[in-house]
Amino acid sequence: MKVVGICGSPRRGGNTEYATQYTLDRIGEKGIETELIRLCEKNVHYCTACYNCVQQKRCTINDDLEEIFLKIEAADGLIMASPVYHASVTPLIKSLMDRLGFSGRWRDNPMQATDTAYKFKGTPFSGKVGAPITVARRAGTTSAFSDLLLWYTVNDFIVVGSSYWSMLLAGKGGAINAAEDAEGLANLDHLAENMANLIIKLTKAK
Numbered sequence: 001m002k003v004v005g006i007c008g009s010p011r012r013g014g015n016t017e018y019a020t021q022y023t024l025d026r027i028g029e030k031g032i033e034t035e036l037i038r039l040c041e042k043n044v045h046y047c048t049a050c051y052n053c054v055q056q057k058r059c060t061i062n063d064d065l066e067e068i069f070l071k072i073e074a075a076d077g078l079i080m081a082s083p084v085y086h087a088s089v090t091p092l093i094k095s096l097m098d099r100l101g102f103s104g105r106w107r108d109n110p111m112q113a114t115d116t117a118y119k120f121k122g123t124p125f126s127g128k129v130g131a132p133i134t135v136a137r138r139a140g141t142t143s144a145f146s147d148l149l150l151w152y153t154v155n156d157f158i159v160v161g162s163s164y165w166s167m168l169l170a171g172k173g174g175a176i177n178a179a180e181d182a183e184g185l186a187n188l189d190h191l192a193e194n195m196a197n198l199i200i201k202l203t204k205a206k
Contacts, residue, residue: 001031001076001199002034002074002075002077003024003032003033003034003075003077003079003129003195003199004034004035004037004071004075004077004078005020005023005024005034005037005078005079005080005081006020006037006039006068006078006079006080006081006096007037007039007081008039008080008082008089008090008092009038009040009081009082009092009135010039010040010090010092011040012040012041013176014176015083015135015168015170015171015176015178016081016082016083016133016135017036017038018176018178019081019133019178019184019188020079020081020133021036022185023079023188023192024079024192026189026193026196027077027192027195027196030192030193030196032076035071035075037068037071039090040092042063042067044063044064044099045095045099046094046095046099047095047099047102053102053103053106054106054111057106058103058107059102061099065096065100065103068096068100069100069104069124072125072128073124073125075128076199076202077129077130077199078125078128078129078130078131078157079130079131079132079133079195080097080130080132080133080151081133081134081135082132082133082134082144082147083134083135083171084135084136084137084139084141084143084144085144086140087139087140087143088140089144089148093148094147097147097151100125100155101151101155104125105123107123108121108124109121109123123156125155125156125157126157127158127202128157129158129159129160129198129199130152130157130158130160131152131159131160131161132145132148132149132152132166133148133166133167133168133191134148134166134167134168135169135170135171135178136167136168136169136170136171137169137170137171138169138172141165141167141169142165142167145165145166158198160191160194160195161194162188162190162191162194163186163190164183164187165187166187166188166191167187168181168184168185168188169181170184
């Protein structure tokens with residue numbers, strides 16, 4: 001059993017990374033392997049709408065996308081976390097979401113004619129457990145949270161919730177102080193518990 005956590009912040013060691021690693025650590029306490037991926041250390045270009053993935057069954061842009069894709073494909077769960085940029089996610093994680101989702105759709109499905117309805121067989125992410133985390137100084141967390149949540153649901157993940165939305169308030173004046181949001185961390189504790197318990201149950205059911 002494994003969960004991959006992707007930090008979409010361009011700043012290493014910041015509040016979003018703290019939130020991601022904190023949640024992974026709680027999941028790890030349940031005996032599940034975890035891995036943190038910092039997008040600020042990766043080269044993930046934006047989608048160019050070349051449609052090469054339809055025929056090649058993989059994205060053909062030569063960067064770190066495929067490495068990340070394979071890690072997610074091999075995992076049981078995925079956490080994607082982003083700081084809030086103008087009430088949305090960062091360009092780093094948006095580029096990743098676009099390319100994972102679009103290239104993943106064609107791995108097991110052909111492109112249909114314009115007069116034909118799609119009947120998708122699923123994606124490499126089908127049945128995996130997913131959860132979003134957002135971090136903001138004050139506001140915009142819910143709209144950025146929705147960006148991540150909508151991505152999970154259109155890519156056939158099983159989405160896990162908590163007792164409240166998994167968000168942290170931190171970073172006033174650029175401060176790295178996510179550890180001070182006790183209520184937010186409690187929500188991440190419950191998120192981690194729900195995610196770990198579901199993955200364990202799904203694994204036993206296989």
